[in-house]
Amino acid sequence: xxxxxxxxxxxxxxxxxxxxxxxxxxxxxxxxxxxxxxxxxxxxxxxxxxxxxxxxxxxxxxxxxxxxxxxxxxxxxxxxxxxxxxxxxxxxxxxxxxxxxxxxxxxxxxxxxxxxxxxxxxxxxxxxxxxxxxxxxxxxxxxxxxxxxxxxxxxxxxxxxxxxxxxxxxxxxxxxxxxxxxxxxxxxxxxxxxxxxxxxxxxxxxxxxxxxxxxxxxxxxxxxxxxxxxxxxxxxxxxxxxxxxxxxxxxxxxxxxxxxxxxxxxxxxxxxxxxxxxxxxxxxxxxxxxxxxxxxxxxxxxxxxxxxxxxx
Ligand code: DGY
Numbered sequence: 001x002x003x004x005x006x007x008x009x010x011x012x013x014x015x016x017x018x019x020x021x022x023x024x025x026x027x028x029x030x031x032x033x034x035x036x037x038x039x040x041x042x043x044x045x046x047x048x049x050x051x052x053x054x055x056x057x058x059x060x061x062x063x064x065x066x067x068x069x070x071x072x073x074x075x076x077x078x079x080x081x082x083x084x085x086x087x088x089x090x091x092x093x094x095x096x097x098x099x100x101x102x103x104x105x106x107x108x109x110x111x112x113x114x115x116x117x118x119x120x121x122x123x124x125x126x127x128x129x130x131x132x133x134x135x136x137x138x139x140x141x142x143x144x145x146x147x148x149x150x151x152x153x154x155x156x157x158x159x160x161x162x163x164x165x166x167x168x169x170x171x172x173x174x175x176x177x178x179x180x181x182x183x184x185x186x187x188x189x190x191x192x193x194x195x196x197x198x199x200x201x202x203x204x205x206x207x208x209x210x211x212x213x214x215x216x217x218x219x220x221x222x223x224x225x226x227x228x229x230x231x232x233x234x235x236x237x238x239x240x241x242x243x244x245x246x247x248x249x250x251x252x253x254x255x256x257x258x259x260x261x262x263x264x265x266x267x268x269x270x271x272x273x274x275x276x277x278x279x280x281x282x283x284x285x286x287x288x289x290x291x292x293x294x295x296x297x298x299x300x301x302x303x304x305x306x307x308x309x310x311x312x
Pocket of ligand 1: 077
């Protein structure tokens with residue numbers, strides 16, 4: 001008998017195929033009546049497969065009394081109520097490491113794009129302005145500048161490696177100092193003060209909500225840039241938009257937003273912001289690897305083995 005696993009939304013095609021083959025998939029996203037679906041699934045659903053922004057809140061977890069494992073596709077588990085899972089002894093897994101390089105590439109491209117204004121200069125070119133208006137304005141060099149990493153985890157370290165190859169100096173702040181060859185700052189404000197670019201790579205969730213607000217952006221100052229590849233919730237967006245508009249910081253490179261995909265349209269008018277639609281890990285190769293890890297965790301659990309990447 002294949003174990004019953006609820007799938008919250010349609011996922012990466014190859015992952016979906018494997019999930020369909022190996023488990024008795026109960027597709028929550030196809031249910032016309034969600035409550036009726038959950039009531040019917042409750043006596044048999046032992047697994048829950050969640051995907052990027054489609055997580056599991058306490059209400060969903062509580063509706064499934066037989067739930068043993070939540071296998072999440074994504075490294076960030078802020079969309080899962082971990083306390084509710086922990087209280088019930090439900091295993092939660094994620095898909096770390098396999099996405100580090102892609103997310104770090106994205107982060108580095110935001111640094112380059114926001115400082116050198118490549119997207120804006122390309123738009124200038126496509127508008128036919130080169131001949132009529134002359135050369136595009138001068139921008140800011142990346143080499144020699146300091147990158148301050150807020151939350152130096154595995155992704156932060158992959159970013160540091162790339163930034164060093166571009167001639168940047170690295171500093172960081174974590175709650176606890178790490179054994180790394182980078183200068184440590186005791187708090188986010190000091191890190192921002194010491195950095196030309198503040199790279200936000202903390203986890204999302206309540207603990208880091210609005211960690212970057214007016215005091216951090218003031219410390220970064222009018223020549224400083226902020227890049228966020230973590231979660232929109234880590235930056236106070238209202239304050240960020242105001243600081244960008246008033247040029248109280250030089251620019252922002254953002255892959256993540258508070259209310260995705262309904263991004264605050266005020267961002268779109270800002271010439272000093274480079275905006276991506278949360279594409280940090282979005283390559284075929286990386287998504288395949290993330291999906292395989294999600295599947296492997298379910299396979300391991302349902303064959304009585306320890307899961308590979310347990311969060312709680
Ligand atoms: C992740 O893995 O957490 C990415 O942000 C996709 O949700």
